[in-house]
Amino acid sequence: MHSNFKVGSQILDIPSNRGQRRFALLLALLIIVISLAALPFGMKNLPAFGPFLPIFISWFIFGDLLTAFILFNQYRASGVPSLLVMSCTYLFTGLITALHILTFPGIFSAEGMLGADSQTAAWLWIYWHGGFPAGILLYLFVGKRHPKPLTSKSEISMYAGIGLILTIAVVYLLFKLSTGWNHLFPSLIEPRGYWRVLETGVGPAVGVVNLMALVMVMVRFRARGVLHLWISVALLALLFDILLTLFAGTRYSLGWYLARINSVIAATVVLCSVVNEVNRLFIRLSDQHKQLLESGKQLERANEELVRLSSLDGLTEISNRRRLDEIISWELVAPEERHTPLSLLILDVDCFKAYNDHYGHLGGDHVLKTIAQTISREVKPFFGFAARYGGEEFAILLSGLDARGTYEVAEGIRLTIAGLGIEHVGSTASREVTVSVGGYCLPPFQRIDEDEFISLADHCLYEAKNGGRNRCVVTGWVKEPETAGVKPRLAD
Incomplete structure (x- = not known):
């Protein structure tokens, strides 16, 4: 299946090396082992640290929006439609996360801002954790159906505008569903905690979507490319974020804190990998630039020598x-x-x-x-x-x-x-x-x-x-x- 997904993007074409695959495997094992080991103790209450959530959420937003910006520029340079989908996915996640923290009770106001009620932040969390794997599934679909890059600048700009408008429209629609229309959906937050996220089946459904996206990425690409390798790690971290959150039940429990750490991993591993590859590319370009300058100097010296020799008499070595x-x-x-x-x-x-x-x-x-x-x-x-x-x-x-x-x-x-x-x-x-x-x-x-x-x-x-x-x-x-x-x- 991988051979059907050929693209002309630089980021998509960067192969992963053995060291990157080993590091990704080690990080994945740490996520799995620590999360599973902490799962039986996930409900254990820990001291409440008020600034913890806004600090972490701010990092999520920064990481997601910066990743979206980098991927969007890659789309503009390459014209690969699937890259636009992935960029919009990260933009969606960043915007939903921002609304989640603004409406979270007790952070900026007792009830949450922007007309939020007690259920708004919970539903935005659902949209956040379900929207990202859904965007990855859409990325895989578009990549398979439209593997060839766009060649017209007008088409690239047109689809970029459409993608941006649709992303903002979806975010706005989901925000309205979680504020003015959330009475149409089951309550997820109760005084005893958010166990209803698990009991209603909404949380497990989000986990299933995440697992499906993880399996499809691993099966299709098999960690051959740098970007897909770290998307797999991000989906794995997000999956255990969901699992720990569901079984933690309340805020400031051990599972809740570990889930937030997994969220950080999910939001940053792709960004870090892209920045690392850009840095490696810069180093290679710098080395090539130095080699080019040295080659230019050698060529200049060779040309000077050629001019000198063409102006000299071969026998007497004075001018000819x-x-x-x-x-x-x-x-x-x-x-x-x-x-x-x-x-x-x-x-x-x-x-x-x-x-x-x-x-x-x-x-x-x-x-x-x-x-x-x-x-x-x-x-x-x-x-x-x-x-x-x-x-x-x-x-x-x-x-x-x-x-x-x-x-x-x-x-x-x-x-x-x-x-x-x-x-x-x-x-x-x-x-x-x-x-x-x-x-x-x-x-x-x-x-x-x-x-x-x-x-x-x-x-x-x-x-x-x-x-x-x-x-x-x-x-x-x-x-x-x-x-x-x-x-x-x-x-x-």
Whole structure:
């Protein structure tokens, strides 16, 4: 039968674990053992404690109404009709219990409030203890007949309104029956006590309804879900509440006090289980949130590393051509905002093919790495940007230097590389590895195309190589107007 009662609600779908079932079984055994052990002594009178009943009843009302509120929100989220029935059941119990304490003689007034008489509170107790199992039976019926959740928000809201109105209407009708129309029903309270609840058969009938609801819940769900596990415990506690009350006979007897304790258990076990599951869900969500944040940080680090690797040359580990093109584009996109000159140097390793042929590609790779590290180190004091341009060529971007300053930086790099003393027997320019450098200095605010800018620097590199290699040629803007168009300078 359980398989026919599939729903999409979170609370209904939470399975009970072994620990919860063991705890529920232990609590059920305690209820049974203590209640049965106290039953022969249930009529024993104990000291009357006036605040006892309002304190306990207040807790019943709080527990029932809060449970109704939580279950109602679950219905709104899931659209499962049976959850609305259970929510209305707890709302009914909370409202009836509130009316019961207000009309109870000797609590707020001698006869009870709201036009109550001597029978009102007793009948409201009957409606309270009979209404809850009746609501559970209705919950089981609706769950079997309408297992699929509602999908329309308008339908969910409409049935919620209907359920609320019907619940309040039933409570009002029963209240009227227990006040203005209770003469139509047998008296349950007499000076000697409330034995007539048992003698008239009204109390046993309520107990039978409760037992029926308990058996049906246990048979249908077999304690597989958290909610149904604790509903079973609540119905069991309510059943022994009824049994102890019937055989206690009077207020402030041992059975009467124990019955009230069972009422507390019945009113709170479902609430506690729901709150516990919500707390466990919050803890799981908190852990998942932390994991998500950590995953986000790892993903961010991975993305940063990916961006870094995509911008680096795999061999030399300095920026690659793609990154160079991005930087140049950024610098040239808004020339009206560029207040300083911009220089581009292109370096070419002299006779590098001959070096590879003689020393092998591993040797050539070592030379390229060494030169790349040297260039990066040399341009740092000038806040320059170095990149591998392609093959044995490198490029440098410098800002704030005119053609003379750019030439000095280029010459410093050339001399440093030559000073490394890396043997190169196949070079026509020197017995060591050297570089030729060409550069162009763009004046502030000047608009120029990226390809044209590179072409100007490349043309200077061509002049340096044609001039014998191992030298620098830099042209472009200088600070002194009279020296604009400065003659290309060659290395000594």
